[in-house]
Amino acid sequence: MTRHDSQSDGDRFATIAVGAAKTGSQPHRDGTNDVVPPIHLSTTFEWASGEDANEHDYSRESNPTRAALEEQLARLEGGEHALAFASGMAATSATMLSLVPPGGHVVSSNSIYSGTEKLLTEHVAGHLGADIDFVDARDPDNVAAAVDADTDLIWAETPSNPLIRLCDIRAIADVADDHDAPFGVDSTFASPYYQSPLELGADVVVHSTTKYLNGHSDSIGGAVITDDDGIFEQLAFAQQVGLGNVLSPFDCYLVARGIKTxxxxxxxxxxxxxxxxxxxxxxxxxxxxxxxxxxxxxxxxxxxxxxxxxxxxxxxxxxxxxxxxxxxxxxxxxxxxxxxxxxxxxxxxxxxxxxxxxxxxxxxxxxxxxxxxxxxxxxxxxxxxxxxxxxxxx
Ligand SMILES: Cc1ncc(COP(=O)(O)O)c(C=O)c1O
CATH class of the missing domain: 3.90.1150.10 (Aspartate Aminotransferase, domain 1)
Structure with a gap:
């Protein structure tokens, strides 16, 4: 088992989830010492220069409530960067549309959420003219057989919706490394508590935060977490500018609240x-x-x-x-x-x-x-x- 094979690993995760670990920035503490990050609804922030310069200009590009959630998501997945999107599908589509060029090549597990499958067939293939190979990814050899030097993305969902099939993340990550292809994993069913795809070699992890992360069936949202600076830059551009697809401050608050438990x-x-x-x-x-x-x-x-x-x-x-x-x-x-x-x-x-x-x-x-x-x-x-x-x- 990867993370909670010792009591202290599970304890550490719980501490991060509650948000009490004292690393990283704590933007919500400024001025008021709030224990709970407030919901920053402001769309714009007063400009200042020099020492007074503000890290936030405009809430599509960055927002303090979203920044606090993204930092928490990155730490939960053990990743460098996280981005919060308006839905799980938004997180997945931003990933695919950023990494797969027109006429590109995707190798995907054939057991994935129906919306993701339709995104691949209707949009990535239909509109972008990409070639999609759906394979039974329970056997990593099937993935290896479909990947080539021009593959732009390998995609898997584990456990899968609704067949509860698993893929060997480490084995597929090795295939991805051999071909220098990014490997994305939808880890929604496991949640960050029970599975750490980045630790196992994946490049990108996607969650529908609508599900376990929020956990109370009252917020639609999605997240992408990655260690790869280049992928992060591309996805941050998609989130903040190209697609302008961000999670609202109120939903960020709801997800951050859900994460604690x-x-x-x-x-x-x-x-x-x-x-x-x-x-x-x-x-x-x-x-x-x-x-x-x-x-x-x-x-x-x-x-x-x-x-x-x-x-x-x-x-x-x-x-x-x-x-x-x-x-x-x-x-x-x-x-x-x-x-x-x-x-x-x-x-x-x-x-x-x-x-x-x-x-x-x-x-x-x-x-x-x-x-x-x-x-x-x-x-x-x-x-x-x-x-x-x-x-x-x-
Ligand atoms: C595994 C999985 N990934 C992604 C999604 C899409 O998430 P959302 O509904 O938040 O867009 C779902 C939705 O059911 C899902 O089950």
């Missing part, structure tokens, strides 16, 4: 997810459970190697008809049917019934089974979650 929430998400996964695995109307914490997950060993915990996302295949599945969803009382994930409340999503876009993938993409149920396990009582499933399952 990330370690405590993630441990509870994982504990509950394990309880739910074990319950489902024993149920006779469940054909298969996909959770990296189960020994039955084909990549359980890889999860143990590259994650420091299994997080709170799982999916399962219902053994029955779509009509029975719909009745199951309607019978749930503690779990709420709905899109999104990573909040305190437990959610279920059935792509085939609820989200045609997530279900209907391109041919190159890994197919989503019709009776697949994605579960974001929240922070309720584990007994109540199990009881809800027991009652609703036929």
């Amino acid at each position: 990330l370690p405590a929430r993630m441990e509870r998400h994982e504990e509950n997810a394990m309880a739910v996964a074990r319950f489902l695995e024993r149920h006779d109307r469940v054909a298969r459970v996909r959770y990296p914490g189960l020994a039955s997950h084909p990549q359980h060993e890889l999860a143990n190697e590259q994650m420091s915990g299994y997080s709170g996302m799982l999916s399962f295949e219902f053994d029955g008809t779509l009509i029975e599945l719909e009745a199951f969803v309607e019978g749930l009382e503690v779990f709420t049917p709905g899109a999104s994930l990573g909040g305190v409340e437990s959610l279920v999503e059935v792509p085939s019934l609820m989200l045609p876009d997530e279900f209907s993938r391109s041919e190159e993409s890994a197919a989503v089974p019709e009776t697949l149920v994605r579960v974001s396990v929240g922070l309720e009582g584990a007994d109540d979650l199990r009881e809800d499933l027991r009652t609703a399952l036929p």
